[in-house]
Amino acid sequence: MTTSTASLLREAVPVVALLALLAVAYAHPRRRVEAGVSVGAAALALSVGLLGTEEAWTAVRDLLAVAGFLAAILVVSQVCERAGLFAVAAAALTRGGAGPVRLFTGAFVLAAAVTAVLSLDATVVLLTPLVLAAARATRASPEPGTYACLRMANSASLLLPVSNLTNLLAMSSLSLTFAGFALTMAPVLAAVLVVEYAGLRLLFRRQLRPVAHAGAVPSSSPHSPAGPAQTDDARPAVPAAAVALMLAGFAVTSPLGVEPVWVAGVTAAALVGWAARHRLLGARGALEAAHLEFVLFVLALGVVVAAIATGFLGELVGELLPGSTDLRGLLVIALLATALANLVTNLSATLLLVPLVAPLGDAAVLAALLGLNIGSGLTLTGSLANLLWRRTLLRDGERPDLAGFHRVSLTLTPVSLLVAVGVLAVLT
Template identity: 30%
Template sequence: MRTAIVGAVLLVLGGIAVATGLLPVPEAVELWDRVWPILLFVVAITVVTELAAEAGVFTVLAQQTARWGRGRAWVLWLLVVVVAALSTIFLSLDTTAVLLTPVVIVMARHAGLNPLPFALTTVWMANAGSLLLPVSNLTNLLAQHAMGDPTPAAFAALMLAPALVAMIVPMVVVFVIARKSLLVRYETGEEDGIEDRVLFWISGAVVVALVPLLVSGLPVWLPTSIATVVLGVVFLVRRRSVLRFGLVPWQLVLLASGLFLFIEALHAAGLATLMATVSGTGESPLALLRLSLTGLVGANAIDNLPAYLALEPVADSPARLAALLIGVNAGPLITPWASLATLLWHQRLTSFDVEIRWSRYMLLGLIVAPVTVVLATLALSATV
């Protein structure tokens, strides 16, 4: 409920900005045109994952992964690291946050392990691991265009060193802080039977079909909306009691709507100009660090996408664009609103009754985000 309250307050503040003329109505309408596909995707993908979880899809995936771990928690964790990295690189950070988080939670519980290290691995890899390919993050696609549309291979060549650093540093931190939970053995436990095999196989097929469609070039809201309708009809026929209003993440939608409107009002008030002023110029190691750290601060203050858009005009070379991406991709590990992936991840945790205090999350992020961004930027400066 606190999420909904914060979202409502931000919507009111944004509404005041529109009513007073601080945020012109045409700009608010343009914002809505950009935002509604994102919000529709959030609703659709959340409903799909909820229904797939009800059908037992994630339970079966988790059980299989637990068997591959062969009773060693650290091996199981490394499997999660690899899968999260591949999912983020090839399918995008939002897909990792939404689809992988339920799997790792169910997997950890099935093995009798603490799910928090696995969940933290997922969200940190989803953000920090999204540097390598254009499809990994929407900011990358924008930067690719600003670079003159290099091929994915050329883009990856530029980003390879910082991407590796950005993936490794947070995972080292996770292992260090969770080593007592990971250096243990586990029993896989008994297999959970599938209650309805028709539901299971149809839900599994929908999820499998959905994954490539998310990177097919189609607007992501379209295949996820179709998947929602398909699963909704199947559940209506076979397990109607599952279909309820609570499947819709209305609190998250309210918060995201409020954030988008409030951030746009801040832009109109001159925040973008201020950020551009402090980001500096040049391609020396210190200049690139200044830009990436400005991106880090901006992402955690106002969300990574508007932070990127605010700073793109001063990132006037491939090296500076790469530094900016390091800041806005690997840096959003501190505040809950720093990226949509983090909000989606937390909504998945809540739906599975896994609690993590935002104060603890932010404290850990304050430690790992600056170190990751600085080291990744130094790796960039050593290779350009």
């Protein structure tokens, strides 16, 4: 075996490990299986010697704060769901005999807000079923509202550092504070929201025609939006206030160098204590909500991608990067990020790409995030959120059409991405 062949085989091993991780993420097996594959994939990537023990520990250490934040925010989202916060918000969509357009608009705004504040996972897993139930309540087509959730899960995650793990991973490479990030990305998001809303209205114009009669969701429906809204229970107000305080905490502590994980952790602990007193969520339920196996997956992914970055793929990506951050340069970065996201999912692509573009400055990193967030909506495998959205609908008796998915994604994603890059170029 020649030296070049042996080197190629060594570099192929971490790629195999990455494929194993992605297969687990797509299949979503039992928690023990997911944890076992994560540990095995990291060990496999280390076995070929492309990455030393110290380098592997550095990769894990750099991700600990992000992984901890993920666990905390998942717990916060679960308490919000158990307290009925999402159901109350969804119930508002059907009040007063809301027509299809009003229902869609409300779902669009609500999905954007949930994504920005509680992350995209909350939108696709917790909010989407309630939007689906609201559509059934008014006998409207479920497609406009559920696709609004999907599109916002990716595109609306631009606003805050905590809206998407990709943003959190990139924050260490940016000179921006929490508030600075939000102020920079707000005009970009505003332009993207206009494109997405107008595009969805156009694509689903037939489904948004008024329906003749509106019914009611049966009381036995597990996702009935009418449930919590019909009671005098003030419980949803508590997690809503906690989330508002958490956001304020992010903004206040960011200039002081405090990681978001600490603020989210305190919020999660406080809400779990409150939920336990009201018998909404116990310690075991909180531990399950944290999805520690997915946290382990994120850490393993960091090790595997760090090994890949030392090989040919890292070199190839480095060669494709532009030397400037003018409009053309930002567009190249965003397109490269989009291609990588849809090849290996946006989380893996972030770990690979962001360290390479960081030397080019904040504008380059933000352009990469445009591709990693908006661009990941191009294909079903571009982000885990897309796959979770599909799985959520299948669980609730809806089968999203693959051709229909790509009709929407291939129409809207390129336009949204180009508009976002153009606004970013003007701002920076």
